[in-house]
Amino acid sequence: MSKTISEQHVKKIAQMIRNWPVEHALNWDTICIGSLEILGWDTPPTRQALDKKTAIKVAYKAKKEQLKSDKHKLGGISRPRSMLDAMKKITRLQNDNDLLKAELSKMAELANRLIYNASMAGLSRERLMAPLPTVKEPKIKT
Incomplete structure (x- = not known):
């Protein structure tokens, strides 16, 4: 059996990365293991094999940035003790x-x-919606 990663596989793996659940760690090891089912191989592909595919690399970097951004946004919120x-x-x-x-x-x-x-x-809508008059404060002479 040939161990080539087709364009169809690349698209599916990139989609898997984009839909990666937040509660699971996102790293190359988990991506390699996750892509086993998509590829239908007995052993997981290497990180280098997946990293060579531009679409997979771009999806990985984008998802990592999204996760960092989400974590940074939530960093300012205090956590309850219990x-x-x-x-x-x-x-x-x-x-x-x-x-x-x-x-x-x-x-x-x-x-x-x-x-x-x-x-x-008898007041019209225009009259009701007119802005409030400005009050000029008198200047105090010193």
């Missing part, structure tokens, strides 16, 4: 979110009521 702390924080944030949604709903209702009443009093 699962209980995380659950408490999630619950608190959900409650805050619900309160803010309720407050926003009340404010929207109030704005609609004011606009309706103002229009009933």
